[in-house]
Amino acid sequence: MTQERCRGCRDLIPEQMLKFRLAESVFIDTALKWGYEEVRTPTLEYLHLFTATGTLTPGMLGQVFSFLDWDGWSGERVVMRPDGTIPIARLYTDSLTDREVARLFYVVNTFLFEEKPGSGRERWQCGAELIGGSGPLADAELARMALETLELLGLEGRIKISHSGVIQAVLAQLEPSPEARHKLFDDILDGNESVMSRLAESNPELLAGLKTLLGVTGTSSNYLSNLRSLFGYSVELEAAAGDFAATLDTLDDVGVPYEIDLASGRGFEYYTGVIFHLSVNGATVGGGGRYDNLIALMGGPSRAAAGFALYLDELMKFIDMAEYEMEEPDRFLVNFQPGDEARAFAVATDLRDADYTAEIKLGDPDVMDYDWVLNITEDGLLVLSDTETDEEFEFETVEELVEMLGGEASEE
Amino acid sequence: MRVALPKGRLLSDTAALLDRAGWQLNDYQPKARLYRLTSAKFPELSAKMLHEKDIPIQVAIGNYDLGICGADWVEELVSRYRLSSLVKVRVLGYGHGALYAASAAGDGVTSLADLSRRADKVRLASEYPNLAEQLAIQLRLKNYAVYPLWGSAEAYPPETAEVVILPRKSAGELVLKGLKVLSKVLDFKAVLIANRESLASKDLSAAISSILANLPPAVEFNEDAPPKTVAALEAYHEYAPDVVRLALPDGHQQPHVRKILDAAGIGIEDYPSDRGFRRPKSDLEGFAIKTIRPQDMPIQVANGNFDLAITGWDWLTDHLHQFPASPVKRLLDLKYGWVRIVAVVANEVPVTNAVELKEYFRNRNLRVASEYINIADEYARNNHFGRYRIAPTWGSTEAYLPEDADLLIENTETGGTIARHNLRIIDTLFESTACVIGNTRAADNPVKRKRMEALVERLGKALDQAK
Numbered sequence: 001m002t003q004e005r006c007r008g009c010r011d012l013i014p015e016q017m018l019k020f021r022l023a024e025s026v027f028i029d030t031a032l033k034w035g036y037e038e039v040r041t042p043t044l045e046y047l048h049l050f051t052a053t054g055t056l057t058p059g060m061l062g063q064v065f066s067f068l069d070w071d072g073w074s075g076e077r078v079v080m081r082p083d084g085t086i087p088i089a090r091l092y093t094d095s096l097t098d099r100e101v102a103r104l105f106y107v108v109n110t111f112l113f114e115e116k117p118g119s120g121r122e123r124w125q126c127g128a129e130l131i132g133g134s135g136p137l138a139d140a141e142l143a144r145m146a147l148e149t150l151e152l153l154g155l156e157g158r159i160k161i162s163h164s165g166v167i168q169a170v171l172a173q174l175e176p177s178p179e180a181r182h183k184l185f186d187d188i189l190d191g192n193e194s195v196m197s198r199l200a201e202s203n204p205e206l207l208a209g210l211k212t213l214l215g216v217t218g219t220s221s222n223y224l225s226n227l228r229s230l231f232g233y234s235v236e237l238e239a240a241a242g243d244f245a246a247t248l249d250t251l252d253d254v255g256v257p258y259e260i261d262l263a264s265g266r267g268f269e270y271y272t273g274v275i276f277h278l279s280v281n282g283a284t285v286g287g288g289g290r291y292d293n294l295i296a297l298m299g300g301p302s303r304a305a306a307g308f309a310l311y312l313d314e315l316m317k318f319i320d321m322a323e324y325e326m327e328e329p330d331r332f333l334v335n336f337q338p339g340d341e342a343r344a345f346a347v348a349t350d351l352r353d354a355d356y357t358a359e360i361k362l363g364d365p366d367v368m369d370y371d372w373v374l375n376i377t378e379d380g381l382l383v384l385s386d387t388e389t390d391e392e393f394e395f396e397t398v399e400e401l402v403e404m405l406g407g408e409a410s411e412e
Numbered sequence: 413m414r415v416a417l418p419k420g421r422l423l424s425d426t427a428a429l430l431d432r433a434g435w436q437l438n439d440y441q442p443k444a445r446l447y448r449l450t451s452a453k454f455p456e457l458s459a460k461m462l463h464e465k466d467i468p469i470q471v472a473i474g475n476y477d478l479g480i481c482g483a484d485w486v487e488e489l490v491s492r493y494r495l496s497s498l499v500k501v502r503v504l505g506y507g508h509g510a511l512y513a514a515s516a517a518g519d520g521v522t523s524l525a526d527l528s529r530r531a532d533k534v535r536l537a538s539e540y541p542n543l544a545e546q547l548a549i550q551l552r553l554k555n556y557a558v559y560p561l562w563g564s565a566e567a568y569p570p571e572t573a574e575v576v577i578l579p580r581k582s583a584g585e586l587v588l589k590g591l592k593v594l595s596k597v598l599d600f601k602a603v604l605i606a607n608r609e610s611l612a613s614k615d616l617s618a619a620i621s622s623i624l625a626n627l628p629p630a631v632e633f634n635e636d637a638p639p640k641t642v643a644a645l646e647a648y649h650e651y652a653p654d655v656v657r658l659a660l661p662d663g664h665q666q667p668h669v670r671k672i673l674d675a676a677g678i679g680i681e682d683y684p685s686d687r688g689f690r691r692p693k694s695d696l697e698g699f700a701i702k703t704i705r706p707q708d709m710p711i712q713v714a715n716g717n718f719d720l721a722i723t724g725w726d727w728l729t730d731h732l733h734q735f736p737a738s739p740v741k742r743l744l745d746l747k748y749g750w751v752r753i754v755a756v757v758a759n760e761v762p763v764t765n766a767v768e769l770k771e772y773f774r775n776r777n778l779r780v781a782s783e784y785i786n787i788a789d790e791y792a793r794n795n796h797f798g799r800y801r802i803a804p805t806w807g808s809t810e811a812y813l814p815e816d817a818d819l820l821i822e823n824t825e826t827g828g829t830i831a832r833h834n835l836r837i838i839d840t841l842f843e844s845t846a847c848v849i850g851n852t853r854a855a856d857n858p859v860k861r862k863r864m865e866a867l868v869e870r871l872g873k874a875l876d877q878a879k
Contacts, residue, residue: 048555051548052531058549062492073714073735075535075557179552 008114008121019316027126030149031105041087047077053297063113080111084127093300101132129307136250146308159258160277162265165240182269218260286310330371332358350398415459416467416479425506432626447811463806472498475816477610483600492542499606505630507602514591516570537573562707567690572717654859659721661706676874714738719854726844733786744848751823755839758814766795781817788821
């Protein structure tokens, strides 16, 4: 009888795990080279961490795995981390506020009830947060680093860029309440009929402009000039567009290609400035943005901050292991007579010390899965056979064997 | 075809509707002794009377094809669980009510927006915990706790909850209880619901059309304007920290408790209250008393809303199974209200104990129904049952066997009800009586502690003398 796996959760079998580790290690190497330091936050957090800052949408809060804590009689609820950034902001506020600039990265799983069948409940992400780095330069660093990670994985990543402040300023002309604007924006993007017809009646010109804007993507800051012409002047829009333009100019300067796409800012309430959307072959593989208010909302000092996350589960779909030359050490199967277990263990240990992979024979393995079979004879000799050629060599010690193989653990 | 019909509030209107629809049900009336109903018009139909609150979940999990209940209980379920298996077929036009979010008059909260601005914890108490949570999320409350209740929500503000969400016919009813309506959360009527799978594959048309063809004419419900002025409730939180907050049970236990208080020479007014008031006055110095549901007491004592309470050992046990580190203890056995907590199966299930039950259901999903979900869970775990599911019920649990559950964890006094429903007890988990429970941490204040000890001692002596 097979046991059912929990709905919305996946196993990673060895081949998948190789892809996972590859993507993860490329990200970790990249982050370390950019001067980022690894941190880890707990899987369980108090629910109020995510409600107090008002940074998760009601829709998202409705999807969290939450339950009563051990002392739940006090009404205390805990959640399984639904998001990577908010816990990092907490960690910074708890322990690292003495750093004016903190470059942090992490690899964690996040948990949300699936929105639709097939979308997972547990999602792994590689994230980087640049806390204390202000404005365009920090935005450019994160965008560059994200793209570089994708490049190193052999993937052609594209960045769409939007801006929370610009969206807010445009929608402000339709909706006075900042909270209601988030929902309005999502409704417009979803093409919600009743909302669209209401707006078409009350603000036909504005809606037409908005549709144009959401339907057209730009590739330079000229786009922003067009924005102004479509929506007229407002102090809020002017400031936001100025901020957006500064980041776009910096991205141009440091050679980060991008596409301006305001519609890519869905779920934007988390962010206060630019919003990145990362894709490979049209599929979303990551996202990020600027969240300048979050640290202060948590009771920390006022610190500008921005970050991004790459979605490992999505990245793995694009990784073809055949493209990677994996340098794997030779594999030995150590075969022995009953009673010779101690010697077999010692021999296997010596082989591992010489950087080979050594397995003690269990059951009836297929020898063709190994490069070498090493038989320990009754009189203690080591007989090595090449599984490809069936050639045999005799040794008294592992040292002799290693010397014969040239001390090279790996096949070139 | 299986249909779940409501007991209680909606029974008479639903019975009248089905009567007009010509169902000719054998015994669908308030005092019915059996829960299974048959219809002379639809021989294929089997119906059951269930607690309204249980009907949406039972239809959603596929035990029933159709159900009738208040839309409030449907919303309570779907607001938390996106139940694609539940379809709202039609609002039936009777059984009007509304859910209100309310706080105590004179507590300084004037609107829901006031709550959104608060940084300290907002406590929401309700029989509708999922809707309460949804409200908290929509209001973007910064820090909140939701306390699920079995009932009597109006007793909680302002001392034990800032906000309650509770059903009433009109806002005026709440104002008369000393509450202030902050907003209407939901308007609801009775609703016909169906299981999606049944709707897709079974022919339910005759039953559905007979209901829809006989709906009562829609009644416009005009709510009276609520009375303007109302006296604020006398609030506990104005009492000093050495005041003992005592919870007494409401409902059918009141005469028992009253007898014990009388025997101990404790004078108490307005308990039981024929006006439905929940703040009895007593001659105990340094005590403030409220009446709430016994099922809700352990958690309310644990979280410090009350220091002492009178409830059943069964409810305390259920609480302690959920929260083993809880600071609530039994201080005195009051030796009335004796029941056994038992494991029950249908007569045709050939098992005599838990071990045999486990074997009998090996590799099958064991469906457990109980009001005591944590006791049931513990029992299933300790007996190493394989895959099991616990469906919470709100009364009439014996109606669930054998069609909708395989095992009940139930309380019984004589076993009569169980036998009458063709069921059999296979295990006794423990015996339960009423008891005084207390919060061990409340004893930090020496004056309060003395008062608590003195009361427990008085009650104990009265019991000894009564022997």
